[in-house]
Amino acid sequence: MPETRYAKAPDGVSIAYQVVGDGPRDLVWVPGWISHLEAAWEEPTLARFFERLASFSRLILFDKRGTGMSDRVAVSALPTLEVRMSDVLTVCDAVGSERAALFGVSEGAPMCVLFGATYPVRTTAIVLFGGYARRLVASDYPWGDTRDALEAFLDQITEGWGGPVGLDVRAPSRINDERFRANWARYLRLGASPAAVRALTEMNSEIDVRPVLDSVRVPALVLHRVGDRTLPLEAGRYLAEHIPGARMVELPGEDHLPWIGDPDRVIEEIEEFLTGARRHPEHDRVLATVLFTDIVGSTERAAGLGDKAWTDLLQAHHRVVRDQLTRYTGREVNTSGDGFLATFDGPARGIRCALAITDGVRPLGIDVRAGLHTGEVEVEGSEIRGLAVHIGARIGALARAGEVLVSRTVKDLVVGSGLSFADRGTFELKGVPDAWQLYAVDHS
Numbered sequence: 555m556p557e558t559r560y561a562k563a564p565d566g567v568s569i570a571y572q573v574v575g576d577g578p579r580d581l582v583w584v585p586g587w588i589s590h591l592e593a594a595w596e597e598p599t600l601a602r603f604f605e606r607l608a609s610f611s612r613l614i615l616f617d618k619r620g621t622g623m624s625d626r627v628a629v630s631a632l633p634t635l636e637v638r639m640s641d642v643l644t645v646c647d648a649v650g651s652e653r654a655a656l657f658g659v660s661e662g663a664p665m666c667v668l669f670g671a672t673y674p675v676r677t678t679a680i681v682l683f684g685g686y687a688r689r690l691v692a693s694d695y696p697w698g699d700t701r702d703a704l705e706a707f708l709d710q711i712t713e714g715w716g717g718p719v720g721l722d723v724r725a726p727s728r729i730n731d732e733r734f735r736a737n738w739a740r741y742l743r744l745g746a747s748p749a750a751v752r753a754l755t756e757m758n759s760e761i762d763v764r765p766v767l768d769s770v771r772v773p774a775l776v777l778h779r780v781g782d783r784t785l786p787l788e789a790g791r792y793l794a795e796h797i798p799g800a801r802m803v804e805l806p807g808e809d810h811l812p813w814i815g816d817p818d819r820v821i822e823e824i825e826e827f828l829t830g831a832r833r834h835p836e837h838d839r840v841l842a843t844v845l846f847t848d849i850v851g852s853t854e855r856a857a858g859l860g861d862k863a864w865t866d867l868l869q870a871h872h873r874v875v876r877d878q879l880t881r882y883t884g885r886e887v888n889t890s891g892d893g894f895l896a897t898f899d900g901p902a903r904g905i906r907c908a909l910a911i912t913d914g915v916r917p918l919g920i921d922v923r924a925g926l927h928t929g930e931v932e933v934e935g936s937e938i939r940g941l942a943v944h945i946g947a948r949i950g951a952l953a954r955a956g957e958v959l960v961s962r963t964v965k966d967l968v969v970g971s972g973l974s975f976a977d978r979g980t981f982e983l984k985g986v987p988d989a990w991q992l993y994a995v996d997h998s
Contacts, residue, residue, distance in 0.1 A: 567625045575607075575608030580651040581655050603821070639665065656677060677772045679774065680770070690704065716742075764796070776803070840933055843900065845897070847894045850922065852891070895946075904964075909995060925949030973996070
């Protein structure tokens, strides 16, 4: 994680910032709504997004005042667009950036518009993703939210802050991803208090930069997903049509967050716009131990318990699994329903983690089965793929209740670890060539 530092604004407020990479051009990330510098790096999809931006730039990240790691301010003193511009200048001065491109997401977009029009000498370009010129609907602007919709969202903040508020429209493709939901909820909690985020949302609803759009004289790129559920495509088109010389790129998808959906396409468009060339992401191939776990008889158990009790049980199960992944330095890759996929850089740690999980969930009245295999996987961002992943999944499906089942590869790699195994025989794994000898790990 990059080092977090602080720059002092003219009024004495400290603005938290980070610098990532050492590319030939400065790029300032202007977050929408709220942010938290260090919690952002705990979300693998966002961390990878930042790393890719930093591959062709010196990336400058910050939390606006009143949010994240910057100084908290009174709700009545939350930053206007003018103050936010001043804070960006403060951070840029602190890192010695004389000119920078600004990348604004959602509410960050109108701030970038105003900054580019006000400080063209300090601005090389602006990139606007999922942005808007005006937030609320008007007689001459039909693409904003209604006042009733705003009030409903404010009520959602009041009643639901602490949970994954707004995820259904900001990242609908991840709405059933328990890991992402938990990370999003934590990111929001750390980013701002309920009162602050409600006040910020009300303040953002009053934004209207339409009068300054034709004053922008720096290169502008407008990116917007055609099915964006938070802000309609027409809001992006309006920006592009009214900023002189702006380039509009319409992207497929419904997600409002740029690091979800197809983030590589977003990065490629930005890189080409700023550098004149685009590079396709490289896929790393590494040796890893993959672990699959799931609850035995989960369908029947869910039906017997009912929705609320089953949800409570799932959350308790997830806590046990994540605690053990942390203890044994595993990396959670994906969560689907009651199943987990994780990787380890050593098979012995993977086995011991699986044993700890099976023992740890037993007091909850459930059994987990686990399967492990070690092989080469292809890593793309936070996701993994390859034959080793399929083999691990097939092995996990063959495990009995409370059993940790491993391939011969895993067994051979942990010789001398003190772990013991029972031969479970040779199996044909669906979709995988050859016969596979599998072993159950001795719990004793």
